[in-house]
Amino acid sequence: MKTVLTEITIDAPAKEIWNILSDLDQYATWNPFIIYVKGAFKEGEKLSVIQKPPGEKPRLFKRRISKIEQPHEFHWQGKLLIPGLFDAQHIFEIKPIDNDHSRFIHKIHYSGLLTSILWNRIEWSLKAGFNKMNQALKELAEKSIKKK
Numbered sequence: 001m002k003t004v005l006t007e008i009t010i011d012a013p014a015k016e017i018w019n020i021l022s023d024l025d026q027y028a029t030w031n032p033f034i035i036y037v038k039g040a041f042k043e044g045e046k047l048s049v050i051q052k053p054p055g056e057k058p059r060l061f062k063r064r065i066s067k068i069e070q071p072h073e074f075h076w077q078g079k080l081l082i083p084g085l086f087d088a089q090h091i092f093e094i095k096p097i098d099n100d101h102s103r104f105i106h107k108i109h110y111s112g113l114l115t116s117i118l119w120n121r122i123e124w125s126l127k128a129g130f131n132k133m134n135q136a137l138k139e140l141a142e143k144s145i146k147k148k
Contacts, residue, residue: 002119004126005107008134012141017104018071019138021092025062030140043068046125047076050133053125054132063090086114100145104137106130 010017020026024037024047035058039047045065052058063076066089073093080086093105108126110119 001109001111002115002123003107003109004123004130005105006127006130006134007103007105008131008138009097010104010138010141011100011104012102013100014094014102015071016145017094017102017137017141018146020137021094022070022074030136031133032136033133039065041065041068041074049076051129053122053129056125062089080114084112086110086112086118104117104134106134 008016020030022041023087024039024041027037027082029035032049033053034049035052036050037047039045043065043139047063047065049061049063050058051061061078063078066077067073067075071094073091075089075091077087077089079088087110091105091107093107095103097103108130
């Protein structure tokens, strides 16, 4: 298994961050990495997700929401063609530090026969995309707290 892991501290309550992340329809308005999501935010729901890593063309993925633990964590997962070939589990975690600060942990686990072959090609661009998304989430959450 291979993992891309990023984290960022956000000066906003976990609930504020959750509200942004769980509103999939709005990703196109703020998210520079996951530029489109179609589907309901509900466990078991199938999603169409377009990701645009920095310097690359957008790519469409089919995903399924596999876990929701409101307001702290959700996962979506997908596969390339058949299970066990190249499987992905994308994890979004929000950990409260205190009432006004949170830690956003953003990671993806890859497994399957093609993981070692594809890893060097995708690791850098995914990490860069995650970091861009994390920064955009931080800016949006902190801005919306200041407005309240």
